[in-house]
Amino acid sequence: MKRIVVVKLEPTADQFAALESTLVSCNEVANEVSGWAQSMRLRSQRSLQVALYPMVKTRGLSAQPALHVLRKVADAYTTRQANLTNGNYGRPGSKRYTAVAGTAVEFRPRAAQPFDDRCLSWQLDLSTVSIWTTAGRMRGVRFVCAPWQHKLLASRKGESDLVYRDGHFYLHATVDEPSPEPAPPPDTAEGWLGVDLGIVNLAVTTDDDPATLDVRWSAGAVTARRKKYATLRATLQRVGTKSAKRKLKARRRKEQRFATDINHQLSKTIVAKAQRTGRGIAVEDLSGIRDRVRLARGRRTQLHSWGYAQLRAQITYKAEMAGVPVAVVDPRNTSRTCSHCGYCDKANRVSQATFRCRHCQWAGHADHNAARNIAALGHRTYRAAQSTAPIAATPPAASGNVSSKPGPFRAE
Numbered sequence: 226m227k228r229i230v231v232v233k234l235e236p237t238a239d240q241f242a243a244l245e246s247t248l249v250s251c252n253e254v255a256n257e258v259s260g261w262a263q264s265m266r267l268r269s270q271r272s273l274q275v276a277l278y279p280m281v282k283t284r285g286l287s288a289q290p291a292l293h294v295l296r297k298v299a300d301a302y303t304t305r306q307a308n309l310t311n312g313n314y315g316r317p318g319s320k321r322y323t324a325v326a327g328t329a330v331e332f333r334p335r336a337a338q339p340f341d342d343r344c345l346s347w348q349l350d351l352s353t354v355s356i357w358t359t360a361g362r363m364r365g366v367r368f369v370c371a372p373w374q375h376k377l378l379a380s381r382k383g384e385s386d387l388v389y390r391d392g393h394f395y396l397h398a399t400v401d402e403p404s405p406e407p408a409p410p411p412d413t414a415e416g417w418l419g420v421d422l423g424i425v426n427l428a429v430t431t432d433d434d435p436a437t438l439d440v441r442w443s444a445g446a447v448t449a450r451r452k453k454y455a456t457l458r459a460t461l462q463r464v465g466t467k468s469a470k471r472k473l474k475a476r477r478r479k480e481q482r483f484a485t486d487i488n489h490q491l492s493k494t495i496v497a498k499a500q501r502t503g504r505g506i507a508v509e510d511l512s513g514i515r516d517r518v519r520l521a522r523g524r525r526t527q528l529h530s531w532g533y534a535q536l537r538a539q540i541t542y543k544a545e546m547a548g549v550p551v552a553v554v555d556p557r558n559t560s561r562t563c564s565h566c567g568y569c570d571k572a573n574r575v576s577q578a579t580f581r582c583r584h585c586q587w588a589g590h591a592d593h594n595a596a597r598n599i600a601a602l603g604h605r606t607y608r609a610a611q612s613t614a615p616i617a618a619t620p621p622a623a624s625g626n627v628s629s630k631p632g633p634f635r636a637e
Contacts, residue, residue, distance in 0.1 A: 226401070226402055226542065228400050229398070230399075230400050231395055233370070233394075236394060244363075244389075245389070246358070247358040248334070248337075248338055250284070250359045251338045252334055254291075255332045256329075268302050268306070269299055278291060286359075289343045290340075294338075301332075337386045338386065339386050340357065340384060340387060352369070356387070385398040385399070391478060402546070404548070408548055410504050410550060414604040415504075417504055417507045417600040418495070418505070418507065419507045419598070419603060420540070421509065421593075422508070426592050427491060428491055429590075429593055454480050461476075496549060497547075499547075504549075506544055506550070506552070509599060510553045511556065550607060552603035575591075
């Protein structure tokens with residue numbers, strides 16, 4: 226499996242200036258290439274290379290950095306086109322869509338720049354790198370990292386990105402780490418650990434006791450901190466002075482580190498639990514949830530400000546390292562369906578925490594009920610993927626209150 230190892234550079238003053246000048250020069254050329262790509266309607270790396278490679282070479286870049294700049298521009302236009310196609314900038318013909326499609330992609334002066342093995346070499350025994358700059362080859366640039374990162378760098382392959390962030394330079398290196406073959410879980414729904422992601426409770430699994438959910442991932446610990454950060458951020462934004470803006474910039478990284486740390490703790494706990502019990506992990510696919518879900522204004526910030534995609538990615542790669550299979554399932558109607566009888570109705574969800582089936586009268590914690598449904602879906606998804614003939618699913622009995630969106634939840 227591929228992982229990204231982030232190491233911090235400790236350049237001298239002269240080395241720092243050379244690295245900064247290199248990033249600025251590469252991004253200035255990238256902006257120039259982007260302008261030509263927009264006006265000439267060039268999008269692929271091949272077409273950009275044929276038309277603009279000689280011009281890029283005259284701007285002081287060597288052969289490999291010039292090719293990386295051309296590819297960076299092509300990748301940026303590919304990403305923008307994907308966002309346009311997916312409707313992330315509105316419908317075709319709308320004001321925003323037209324403005325984005327008609328404007329050249331711009332790069333920040335210190336945006337990241339990729340380097341391959343011809344431009345960047347690692348001396349792991351000395352903890353230094355040798356890197357190409359616009360001032361020439363620069364050797365002996367020190368880097369620092371944790372022992373486990375240093376060990377992973379021995380299997381590094383491919384490119385490394387030079388990143389400037391908050392006054393420091395970092396290298397994001399791609400490494401290949403062997404991972405064990407995932408062991409097949411028991412062929413029952415109980416062989417899967419269902420994980421329900423939410424706002425009040427960040428994650429609830431099928432193993433959690435509904436009466437005493439882990440407070441580390443609940444409103445008592447995480448949500449209170451998030452509200453405190455939001456209040457302080459709003460206060461500083463209202464002040465608007467230079468000092469307030471400096472504090473806002475410093476807090477941005479602090480809040481990001483807090484969220485990342487919580488996600489790491491949570492994903493590690495979930496994967497360890499599944500590995501210890503010999504089960505797979507079933508987790509929700511929350512892609513597009515911001516467009517699907519309608520919430521009160523006070524709860525939108527809570528939904529939009531947490532990295533659920535980051536949490537799922539951490540669960541996935543840690544499970545792969547541990548040899549635990551992961552199934553990603555469609556979460557629609559998992560909170561409305563009874564995990565005991567399969568009856569699906571919007572009215573089953575009495576409140577945020579209470580679920581009471583209108584058909585069989587079973588009652589329990591709503592998030593724990595959803596986690597059980599997700600576990601059943603994970604079992605079905607995994608079994609269908611392993612089979613040459615997908616298993617037909619039977620939709621649950623439902624009342625008229627069930628969402629009419631395509632692809633309803635199917636309980637087993």
